[in-house]
Amino acid sequence: xxxxxxxxxxxxxxxxxxxxxxxxxxxxxxxxxxxxxxxxxxxxxxxxxxxxxxxxxxxxxxxxxxxxxxxxxxxxxxxxxxxxxxxxxxxxxxxxxxxxxxxxxxxxxxxxxxxxxxxxxxxxxxxxx
Numbered sequence: 022x023x024x025x026x027x028x029x030x031x032x033x034x035x036x037x038x039x040x041x042x043x044x045x046x047x048x049x050x051x052x053x054x055x056x057x058x059x060x061x062x063x064x065x066x067x068x069x070x071x072x073x074x075x076x077x078x079x080x081x082x083x084x085x086x087x088x089x090x091x092x093x094x095x096x097x098x099x100x101x102x103x104x105x106x107x108x109x110x111x112x113x114x115x116x117x118x119x120x121x122x123x124x125x126x127x128x129x130x131x132x133x134x135x136x137x138x139x140x141x142x143x144x145x146x147x148x149x150x
Contacts, residue, residue, distance in 0.1 A: 023047040023139040025117045030144030037107050041144060043100040043117030051075050054120045054127035056137060057091060057102045059113035059146075066116070066134065070102060073127040080128040085111075107148045117141040 029041040041057065053074040060066040070091035071080045079091050090103040100117060118137035126132050 023049065023053070023119050025119060025139055025141035027115065027117045027141040027144040030115060030146045032147040032149065033107055035108055035148055035150050037148070038103070038105045039107065039146060041102040041104070041115055041117075041146075043102075043141060045098045045100065045117075045119070049074060049098050050121075052121050052123075054122035054132060054136075055091075055093065055100045056118045056120070056129075056132075057100075058116045058118055058134070058137075059111075060116070060143075061110075061113040064113075068129045068134065069115070071127050071129055071132065072100065073122070076127075078127065080130065082129060104146070107146075109148050109150045111146060112148050113146060114143040115146050116143045 024046045026044045056071045057069040058066050059069050069082050072091045088106045092101045119139040120137040
């Protein structure tokens with residue numbers, strides 16, 4: 022079992038920045054693929070970024086490439102999402118998720134949303150214009 026708790030959401034004006042944190046606990050292994058998803062109001066959940074535990078390999082959705090950065094602090098088992106140059110269309114509930122994934126599959130273009138069986142409760146991000 023893996024437990025995930027997000028924090029760091031809030032309201033910000035367009036062009037601003039936020040950093041989301043995902044505190045992890047439980048059975049943390051190098052097989053874990055960590056991801057941030059988001060769900061705008063009335064829309065489907067979409068993958069934003071992925072990173073494998075104890076790895077620097079990342080992937081990003083086209084809509085956030087160059088603006089968002091996913092990273093991990095392996096000493097305290099925390100996953101971060103640094104969000105810069107925020108836009109109103111980034112407004113959404115943001116979720117941290119974890120999946121037991123084979124090597125080479127921790128990438129948004131490979132791994133399916135259904136593979137993620139551990140989810141946090143979400144943190145709201147609101148960007149005003």
